[in-house]
Structures are given as C-alpha cells and as structure tokens.
Amino acid sequence: MSQVPRKLPEEEEGDEEEEEEEEIVGLAGYADGAESSDGDAESGGDEAFLDFNDPFSTEVKPRILLMGLRRSGKSSIQKVVFHKMSPNETLFLESTNKICREDVSNSSFVNFQIWDFPGQIDFFDPTFDYEMIFRGTGALIFVIDSQDDYMEALARLHLTVTRAYKVNPDINFEIFIHKVDGLSDDHKIETQRDIHQRANDDLADAGLEKIHLSFYLTSIYDHSIFEAFSKVVQKLIPQLPTLENLLNIFISNSGIEKAFLFDVVSKIYIATDSTPVDMQTYELCCDMIDVVIDISCIYGLKDDGTGTPYDKESMAIIKLNNTTVLYLKEVTKFLALVCFVREESFERKGLIDYNFHCFRKAIQEVFEVRMKVVRSRKHQSHMQKNKRPTPNGTPRMPL
Numbered sequence: 164m165s166q167v168p169r170k171l172p173e174e175e176e177g178d179e180e181e182e183e184e185e186e187i188v189g190l191a192g193y194a195d196g197a198e199s200s201d202g203d204a205e206s207g208g209d210e211a212f213l214d215f216n217d218p219f220s221t222e223v224k225p226r227i228l229l230m231g232l233r234r235s236g237k238s239s240i241q242k243v244v245f246h247k248m249s250p251n252e253t254l255f256l257e258s259t260n261k262i263c264r265e266d267v268s269n270s271s272f273v274n275f276q277i278w279d280f281p282g283q284i285d286f287f288d289p290t291f292d293y294e295m296i297f298r299g300t301g302a303l304i305f306v307i308d309s310q311d312d313y314m315e316a317l318a319r320l321h322l323t324v325t326r327a328y329k330v331n332p333d334i335n336f337e338i339f340i341h342k343v344d345g346l347s348d349d350h351k352i353e354t355q356r357d358i359h360q361r362a363n364d365d366l367a368d369a370g371l372e373k374i375h376l377s378f379y380l381t382s383i384y385d386h387s388i389f390e391a392f393s394k395v396v397q398k399l400i401p402q403l404p405t406l407e408n409l410l411n412i413f414i415s416n417s418g419i420e421k422a423f424l425f426d427v428v429s430k431i432y433i434a435t436d437s438t439p440v441d442m443q444t445y446e447l448c449c450d451m452i453d454v455v456i457d458i459s460c461i462y463g464l465k466d467d468g469t470g471t472p473y474d475k476e477s478m479a480i481i482k483l484n485n486t487t488v489l490y491l492k493e494v495t496k497f498l499a500l501v502c503f504v505r506e507e508s509f510e511r512k513g514l515i516d517y518n519f520h521c522f523r524k525a526i527q528e529v530f531e532v533r534m535k536v537v538r539s540r541k542h543q544s545h546m547q548k549n550k551r552p553t554p555n556g557t558p559r560m561p562l
C-alpha cells in the first residue's frame with residue numbers, strides 16, 4: 164500500500180520532463196502533479212528495484228526503512244512527521260499488516276521513499292527477498308519502545324543490523340529510542356546508555372564492532388522526532404557539506420547567530436551552520452513555519468481558494484522579547500531559510516538581504532550542477548537505447 168503524501172492546496176499537472184528534473188533537484192513546487200515518478204516502485208514492479216540498484220538513483224532517491232517490534236511507534240512517526248497527524252490521533256492507528264511504501268519526493272524537497280514494516284513480519288522468511296530490500300536502502304531506522312522491556316527489541320535489532328550490513332555495508336543504522344516522553348530525565352539517560360552498551364556489546368561479540376549505530380531519544384509528543392529525522396535525512400543529502408559551507412559564509416558575513424535551511428512541508432532541517440543546535444531554537448523555527456503557513460492559508464489565498472500558501476514572496480519577521488529577531492525567507496519553492504539575528508544586527512537588514520540574495524543564488528547553482536548531470540545522463544541513456552538494434556536486426560537510427 165502506498166499512501167498519498169500530504170499536499171498543500173492547488174495541484175497542477177506539469178510537463179513530464181520538467182517535473183522529473185525538478186523533483187530531483189528539489190526545486191519543484193507544491194503545485195506539482197500527484198503522479199509519482201516512482202510509479203514502478205509503488206506497483207512493486209521489478210523496474211523499481213532495478214532503479215535502486217543504480218548507484219546514481221540511490222543517491223538521489225534513497226530509501227529509508229522503518230523497522231522495529233509491533234507497537235513500537237513506526238507508523239505514528241511516519242504519520243506525525245509527513246502527514247501532520249496530531250500525536251493524540253496516533254492512539255487510533257491500526258496495526259500495520261503489510262509493508263507500506265511512501266514516496267515523499269513529490270511533496271517536498273526531501274526526496275526519498277519510506278518503507279514502514281509491520282512489527283510482526285518475519286522478514287527473514289526465505290520467501291521474503293530481504294537482500295533486494297537492503298540493497299537499495301540509504302538508512303535503516305530501528306524503533307525501540309523505551310517504555311517497554313527492550314530485550315526482545317535488542318535481539319531483533321542485532322539480527323536486522325547484521326543481516327542488512329552483510330548485504331549493504333553502506334546503510335546508515337539509526338536507532339530511535341522512542342516514547343521517551345514517559346521517562347524522567349535521569350531515566351532517559353540511563354536507558355540510552357544501557358541500550359547503547361548492550362547493542363554495541365552484541366555487535367562486538369559477533370566481531371562486528373565496525374558497524375556504527377547512531378542513537379536518538381525520540382517522542383512524537385515534542386520536536387525530538389523531527390530533529391532526529393532531520394539528522395537521518397541530512398546524512399543522505401550529497402550536497403550537505405556545500406550547503407553547510409554556504410550557511411557558514413552567509414551567517415558570518417551578515418552578523419547572524421544561527422541559520423537553518425528548512426524543508427517547509429516536513430519541517431525537517433536539511434542543513435544548518437556549524438554552530439551547535441539547541442532544541443529550543445529548533446522548536447522556535449518549527450513554530451514560526453507553522454505560523455507563516457497557517458496565516459498564509461487563512462489570509463494569503465485568493466477568494467476562490469487558489470494560490471499557494473508558500474511562494475516567492477513568503478517572508479516573516481518575528482521580534483522576540485529577548486532582543487532576538489527571527490527572520491524567515493523563501494529560498495526555493497520547498498526550502499526556507501530561518502535565521503536568529505540580534506536586534507542590533509538586524510538594523511543592517513539591507514546587508515542581510517543582499518547576502519541572502521547571493522546565498523540563494525549559490526544554492527540554486529548547487530542544484531543546477533545536479534540537474535546538468537541528470538540531463539546528460541538521460542541524454543546518454545536515450546542515445547544508447549536508440550543505438551540498440553531492433554529485434555530483427557535493423558538499426559533504430561540511420562547510420
């Protein structure tokens with residue numbers, strides 16, 4: 164089953180060629196057609212898997228697997244992060260009984276597929292082709308319910324990680340110690356330490372200490388799940404170091420304290436400058452995006468309901484009572500820059516805006532490089548197809 168990604172109002176069909184390119188570079192609009200270029204994947208056809216075996220396509224459209232025991236919270240995470248479901252509503256989610264594949268590439272900059280596995284599935288059943296699944300995977304998120312006894316989860320984690328690593332050593336293993344909203348601060352730290360220790364000991368006992376596991380404390384009841392997902396996604400973005408560099412240059416030349424590049428739809432931040440991120444700052448950014456989109460949806464659309472709530476004109480300034488200014492500006496149709504600026508630095512808004520203009524241009528250039536590669540690749544494969552003779556031996560093109 165594939166679920167339709169959340170969309171903001173107004174959907175238009177775009178030119179097929181253009182749509183595919185835009186989707187890859189992340190410059191596509193909210194108005195993109197609902198048709199997914201992953202139609203093959205959705206239908207479960209072989210072509211989808213062939214596509215994932217191609218290192219280039221893996222790079223641009225990685226697959227993220229959500230695994231873990233039953234009721235650990237996998238579907239809730241997916242619904243809250245990508246469908247804006249309120250955490251309380253997840254109480255009524257039914258147990259997943261088959262693999263749910265969702266392509267998020269048409270709904271946001273963040274361009275990947277999420278596969279939600281049912282907790283009770285025995286994916287090492289010989290009839291189940293796990294090799295095929297792990298081969299095209301960028302990240303494997305293993306969800307552990309911290310409010311439950313996690314011994315069984317740890318055993319399953321070990322089995323999953325070792326099998327997956329054998330098939331594809333490049334997978335990022337991301338462990339979500341989930342539902343920590345029910346734990347005290349001390350208990351959280353202790354649980355994380357214990358899980359970390361046991362999981363790594365198990366790997367060391369199996370002689371696999373080279374496998375790296377990353378741990379996150381998460382809950383759908385606060386922003387921790389968005390922050391953790393941001394970090395998982397960032398590791399899959401090949402342009403990340405360039406984006407970080409650009410952000411560093413931008414903030415140091417503009418007197419800005421901190422800047423985040425956000426995917427507006429999912430509120431995942433795809434890059435930030437190299438100063439440390441604190442949770443409160445991130446939460447404020449998320450709240451600001453919500454305010455901007457909500458107000459724009461209510462007052463920004465035309466009388467007949469057309470228009471988009473986020474476009475080239477989108478920007479917002481919020482002055483906090485602690486002499487800090489929050490400044491949001493549109494970068495591309497999917498991305499927003501959210502900055503923290505001191506009031507005195509914000510007096511030089513002209514300078515900030517000029518630097519922003521340069522920053523935005525640089526970002527677009529970064530993605531244009533990718534677009535050129537995609538175009539030339541497409542052209543090459545088109546030429547190769549045309550060169551192949553027809554089944555009766557006659558050439559397809561005049562020689």
Ligand SMILES: Nc1nc2c(ncn2[C@@H]2O[C@H](COP(=O)(O)OP(=O)(O)OP(=O)(O)O)[C@@H](O)[C@H]2O)c(=O)[nH]1
Nearest residue numbers: 234235236237238239253254258259282342382383
């Ligand atoms: N307290 C708390 N409960 C959560 C959290 N995330 C999910 N839950 C609850 O956990 C229960 C199970 O969530 P699901 O998302 O259905 O779990 P699942 O892993 O997809 O389960 P299967 O589909 O059976 O594999 C639901 O009642 C959720 O409301 C969390 O962060 N904190």
